[in-house]
Amino acid sequence: TRSHTRENLHKCPQCPVQMANASNLLSHVRAVHEKKIIKSCEPCGKGFITYNSYKSHMRSQHNIGERYQCEVCLKMFNTTTSRLQHIRRIHVAEWKYECQICQKKFKDKKMLKLHGR
Known part of the structure; x- marks a missing residue:
């Protein structure tokens, strides 16, 4: 069984964040600490560290998307x-x-x- 006890959490090496899932922690490190751009806006060139922020930008700034x-x-x-x-x-x-x-x-x-x- 999966447990969320403190012993089983993956700790971020750069801040106090702890997560039960290692891939979520990796996403956290890339987005928050490395500021790794995963998607760029073709019309304006702005870079985004999460896909959701990119989608929100496309809807609000360029009227593209659902x-x-x-x-x-x-x-x-x-x-x-x-x-x-x-x-x-x-x-x-x-x-x-x-x-x-x-x-x-x-x-x-x-x-x-x-x-x-």
Whole structure:
């Protein structure tokens, strides 16, 4: 069985980071300490130490690559994570506080209390 105890962790020779997987540690050393460029942007020449940072750059700076759309308001995002954060922050909690007198709805309790004054 695989264990994540301190004895089985691979230690970075240059900083306190410890990882259970040796290949992840190697990626860490190359990216963080060696600043090894694994991918370059053809349009502008900028170099990247992770593939994810390259993909994000291509989407945000050159409009190349997959984008993700909010199904509720149709706003576009560069990553699935940013789209999910938007949905949770803007739409999930939307209008869940209701005035018992006039039935007007609010996004947060503070606004409902201000309304009731």
